[in-house]
Amino acid sequence: MAQTAAEPVIRVKDVVVDLKANRILNGVTLDVFRGEILGFVGASGAGKSVLTRTIIGLLPKQAGRIEVFGIDVDELEGSDHRTIERRWGILFQQGALFSSLTAGQNVEFPMIEYLDLSPRLITEMAITKLEMVGLKPDVYRKYPSELSGGMIKRVALARSLALDPEVVFLDEPTSGLDPISAHEFDELILTLQRTSGMAVFMVTHDLDSLYTTCDRIAVLSEGKIIEVGTMDVMLASEQPWLKAYFHGARAQSDRQVAAKHLQRS
Amino acid sequence: MTAGTLTLIGDQTGGDRLGLAAAGSWTAEYAQVLESRLEAATRADPRVKNVAIDAAAIDRLDSFGAWLLERALRTLQSQGRQARLVGLREDYRGLFDKVHAGTQRLTPEPPRQNRIIATLESVGMTMVTVGDDFVRLAEMAGWLIAALKRVAMRPLTFRLTSMVNHLERVGWRAVPIILLITVLIGAILAQQGIFHFRKFGADIYVVDMVGVLVLREIGVLIVCIMVAGRSGSAYTAELGAMKMREEIDALRTMGRDPVEVLILPRIVALIIAVPILTFFGAMAALYGGGFVSWLYGGIAPEVFLSRLREAISVETFEVGMIKAPFMALVIGMVACVEGLQVEGSAESLGERTTNSVVKSIFLVIVLDGIFAMFFASIGM
Numbered sequence: 001m002a003q004t005a006a007e008p009v010i011r012v013k014d015v016v017v018d019l020k021a022n023r024i025l026n027g028v029t030l031d032v033f034r035g036e037i038l039g040f041v042g043a044s045g046a047g048k049s050v051l052t053r054t055i056i057g058l059l060p061k062q063a064g065r066i067e068v069f070g071i072d073v074d075e076l077e078g079s080d081h082r083t084i085e086r087r088w089g090i091l092f093q094q095g096a097l098f099s100s101l102t103a104g105q106n107v108e109f110p111m112i113e114y115l116d117l118s119p120r121l122i123t124e125m126a127i128t129k130l131e132m133v134g135l136k137p138d139v140y141r142k143y144p145s146e147l148s149g150g151m152i153k154r155v156a157l158a159r160s161l162a163l164d165p166e167v168v169f170l171d172e173p174t175s176g177l178d179p180i181s182a183h184e185f186d187e188l189i190l191t192l193q194r195t196s197g198m199a200v201f202m203v204t205h206d207l208d209s210l211y212t213t214c215d216r217i218a219v220l221s222e223g224k225i226i227e228v229g230t231m232d233v234m235l236a237s238e239q240p241w242l243k244a245y246f247h248g249a250r251a252q253s254d255r256q257v258a259a260k261h262l263q264r265s
Numbered sequence: 266m267t268a269g270t271l272t273l274i275g276d277q278t279g280g281d282r283l284g285l286a287a288a289g290s291w292t293a294e295y296a297q298v299l300e301s302r303l304e305a306a307t308r309a310d311p312r313v314k315n316v317a318i319d320a321a322a323i324d325r326l327d328s329f330g331a332w333l334l335e336r337a338l339r340t341l342q343s344q345g346r347q348a349r350l351v352g353l354r355e356d357y358r359g360l361f362d363k364v365h366a367g368t369q370r371l372t373p374e375p376p377r378q379n380r381i382i383a384t385l386e387s388v389g390m391t392m393v394t395v396g397d398d399f400v401r402l403a404e405m406a407g408w409l410i411a412a413l414k415r416v417a418m419r420p421l422t423f424r425l426t427s428m429v430n431h432l433e434r435v436g437w438r439a440v441p442i443i444l445l446i447t448v449l450i451g452a453i454l455a456q457q458g459i460f461h462f463r464k465f466g467a468d469i470y471v472v473d474m475v476g477v478l479v480l481r482e483i484g485v486l487i488v489c490i491m492v493a494g495r496s497g498s499a500y501t502a503e504l505g506a507m508k509m510r511e512e513i514d515a516l517r518t519m520g521r522d523p524v525e526v527l528i529l530p531r532i533v534a535l536i537i538a539v540p541i542l543t544f545f546g547a548m549a550a551l552y553g554g555g556f557v558s559w560l561y562g563g564i565a566p567e568v569f570l571s572r573l574r575e576a577i578s579v580e581t582f583e584v585g586m587i588k589a590p591f592m593a594l595v596i597g598m599v600a601c602v603e604g605l606q607v608e609g610s611a612e613s614l615g616e617r618t619t620n621s622v623v624k625s626i627f628l629v630i631v632l633d634g635i636f637a638m639f640f641a642s643i644g645m
Contacts, residue, residue, distance in 0.1 A: 099610035115293050121300055121333075124369060128332050131367035138372055145609025163293060164327035195359035196327070 007034045008067075009167050009199045010055060015064030017047070017054050024050045026223030027064070032167065037193055037200040039214035041245065046220050048203045049093070052169050055201075056090055057081070069166070086114050089160030089168040093175065095152040097144040103130065103155045104140035110162045129158040134188055150181040154188075161192065170202040174209050182206060186213050207246075219245075269295040269323070269330065271302040281314040288322035291330025299330065303337040307344070316341050321352030331357070331364040398624070401602045408524040409532065409598070415525065428530035435496040436538030443491055443542050444549045450487055451479055451550030452557040459562035468562050472569055473576035475554035480581045484547035486633060489592045492539055493625040497600035500531055501621035504604025505614045513605070523605075532597035539593035540586055547585060580645055588636050592629050599625040 010032040017025040024047040032038050042048045053059045055066055057073060066073045068084055076084065097106050107126040111117065117125075127137045133154040144152055153173065160168050173189065174182035186209050193200050193213075204210060210217055210231065217234050219227045221241050227234065234246050267289040285306055291299060306316075318334060320326075334350060341348035353361060378386070416423045458471035504527065507513050513523050551573070558564040564572075603621035607614050 100612035111293075115296070117293075117296055117329075118300060121296060121329075124336065125329060125332060127369050127371060128328065128364055128367050131369070132328070132363055137368060137370055140371060141374075143610065161328075164329065191359070191363070195363050197356070 008032060009034050009069055010201065011065075011067040012051070012055065013065045013067075015051070015054060015066060016062045017050055017059060018062050019050065019059075023223060025054070025061075028220070028223070028225055030218055030225055030228065032199050032201050034166070034199055035193075035197050036215040037189070037202060037213050039210045039217040040201065040203045040220065041205065041210065041217060042220035043241070044205075047223060048220055049171060051220065052171055052201070052203055056088070056169060082114075086110075086163055087166050089163065089165035091153070091156050091160045091168065091170045091173055093171040095144070095156035097152060097156055097159070099144050101143075102140065103135075103142050103144065103147065103151075103158075106144070106155060107159045107162050110159065114163055126158075126162075129162055130155065132161070132192065133158045134184065150177050150185075153177065153185065157185075157188070161196075164196060165198060167199045167201060170200060170204075172203055172205065174204065174206045179208075183208065183212075189213055267324070269299050271299060271306065281312055283310075283313045283316045284319065285316065286319045286322060287334070288324075290325040291323050291333070292325050292327045293329040296329045296333060299333050303333055307337055307340045314346050316346055316348045318348070318350050319352050320350055320357075321354070323354070323357070326354075326357045326360065328360060328364060331361045335361070335364050335367075398602075401606075402598055405524075405528075405598050405602050409529065412522060412525040412529050415522075416529065422525070424526060424530040427526075428534050431531050431534035432538055434499070435492065435534055436541060439492065439495060439538070439542060440545060442495070443488055443546050446491060447484065447487055447546035447549040448553035450483060451475060451553030451555075454478060454483070454550070455554035455557040456561055459558065463562075468564065469568075469572060471554075471558060471562060472564065472572040475558075476551065476573050476577040477581055479550040479554065480547050480577060480585045482585070482633065482637075484550055485543045485585045485588050485592065486629070487550075488539060488543045488546045488589070489596060489629045490626055492535070492542065492593070493596045493600075493629065494622050496535065496538075497596045497625045498618050498622050500597065500600035501604040501607075501618045502614065504528075504601060505607030505617055508605060508607045509609060509614065528597075528601045531601065532594065535593040535597040536590045539596075540589040543585060543589040547582075584636075584640055584645055588633065591636075592632060595628045595632055596625040599628060 008031040010030075012028055012030045015025055015028045016023070028051060030051075040048055040051070050059060054061050055068070069087060071080075071084065073084070097103070098109065101109065104123070104126045107129050108122050111122050111125060115122075123140075127140055130139055131137060135151065135154050135158070139147070139151065139155065144155070147155065153176075157170075157173070160170075170189070174185050177185060186206075189200060189202070190213050192198075200213075202209070202214065214231070216228060216230055218225055219234070219239075219242060226239055227237055227242060234242060237243070237246075269287070269289040269291040272286050272288070283306075289295075318337065320334065323330070338348045338350060350361070377383075455471055455475050458474050459468055462468050462471055462474075504513070507527070513527070516523050516526060555566060555569045555573075558569050559566055600621045603617045603624070607617045
């Protein structure tokens with residue numbers, strides 16, 4: 001897993017997506033490299049989720065090319081899709097846990113579907129995954145309706161990590177969490193990413209997440225990627241929307257907090 | 266990618282040391298084979314007191330492989346041996362530590378009950394829920410009456426728009442399917458009647474049978490069963506989905522009573538729609554019966570009509586129509602009670618919707634029986 005850092009796991013080139021006659025994405029080009037955490041920001045309704053859903057194949061694209069692990073997704077047929085789907089994990093915004101299964105069964109689900117393992121090992125792996133995302137093993141038997149929002153996100157993360165994916169897509173992982181849980185979640189993603197070397201594609205609005213976790217940030221505006229780069233590039237950018245985003249009132253106070261945080265540690 | 270392997274290194278028979286060498290890909294793909302290898306290794310000679318697993322040659326490790334190694338170490342240690350992992354690549358250390366930190370401590374499931382006791386218990390629980398259902402229906406009736414009282418005091422608060430919308434959905438849009446089904450039922454009744462009555466030369470009595478049966482019983486029953494399946498289920502699913510998404514709670518916090526806003530308009534719409542549908546249904550069934558009597562039984566339409574006039578009275582028609590609004594009330598109440606009981610999961614929504622249809626059809630038939638006794642005793 002510790003291969004060359006410059007190898008892209010996902011290449012998006014000139015992708016155009018229309019939804020009900022509205023052009024949402026108009027020529028998006030973006031690479032996600034192996035082992036990096038890419039933060040993906042943009043105004044609400046700019047099409048961040050649309051791009052994520054297009055990459056994972058839930059939405060059709062009108063033009064352009066998407067390569068995942070060096071394979072053009074348009075050229076995939078039938079069972080090849082499964083081999084790709086096995087290599088990525090997706091955390092949906094609301095968790096999207098299967099409500100009729102327990103947390104443990106949710107995590108076991110992809111393992112049972114894709115792997116041929118003994119029931120004992122599957123159970124143990126599900127508990128291991130739940131513990132890896134910081135939950136107590138007892139959550140294994142609880143139903144999603146019995147869990148809090150933060151726990152649902154963690155179980156959903158455990159499920160997206162069930163097959164040790166090479167890329168995970170996180171759609172606003174910290175939205176709806178209190179600042180402490182959100183911070184813990186960021187740390188969790190960071191440690192999991194470091195231990196497994198996976199690439200993370202994270203749609204987020206959380207400036208703290210961007211500061212603490214992301215290696216690079218991509219900004220989507222008016223259907224195009226207007227800037228890609230590290231936090232320093234974002235802060236130095238003269239682009240008006242970016243200035244408002246990273247130098248706005250909330251950003252300022254966040255940066256002060258971040259600076260204090262750095263001083264202390 | 267090379268397959269993950271586990272081999273014994275060095276022949277240490279008789280000694281108390283055992284060396285194992287792990288190599289290749291220790292990933293999910295090979296986990297099944299590796300699991301059995303490791304299990305075999307943990308069943309080593311009891312004299313072995315010291316086991317070392319050399320992980321230096323592992324070139325790919327994922328959480329499955331890491332857990333298998335960790336599990337083997339734990340098993341060996343629980344057998345009272347020394348066990349350790351050596352030579353693991355630095356970049357896999359973090360993953361292994363993460364897996365190592367897990368406790369796997371799951372509180373044991375409560376022991377299974379004796380099967381007979383469990384069966385008896387489930388029968389008992391079912392009976393209790395049946396009792397609860399009646400309590401809930403009574404409760405719903407109470408809420409409805411309270412809401413009606415409030416609406417009667419201030420008629421402008423009645424949700425007329427909502428009621429008309431539901432009336433369109435459960436009444437107007439149900440007309441085609443109700444007509445189609447009742448025409449067919451009337452036709453089948455007539456055909457069967459003629460087929461059997463002909464043996465006694467009593468063909469003409471088929472008109473009496475179709476007329477009385479359709480107007481008193483079949484018309485209203487078929488319509489109610491259709492409405493329960495078509496609209497009752499929709500009510501349950503709608504209210505259930507609203508309950509799941511906390512819309513009902515939101516309504517309550519804004520000081521609006523869900524019964525008044527959501528349930529009353531729905532039930533009023535049903536009470537208006539079902540008698541109308543019953544009327545249309547009964548007419549369509551008579552039409553279907555008359556048509557088949559003409560084509561199949563050779564009873565001319567004029568004869569059919571004059572015979573029908575003798576066979577039935579307005580009373581026959583009234584008996585059917587009187588029942589319709591009560592049945593609508595039962596269907597609506599059951600549907601709403603079930604809808605409000607939906608909990609978080611999709612499964613619960615499905616279960617409640619099924620229950621709603623089954624219970625309302627059952628209660629409609631029970632109610633029909635009660636009405637039959639009532640009308641018999643008052644001589645209608």
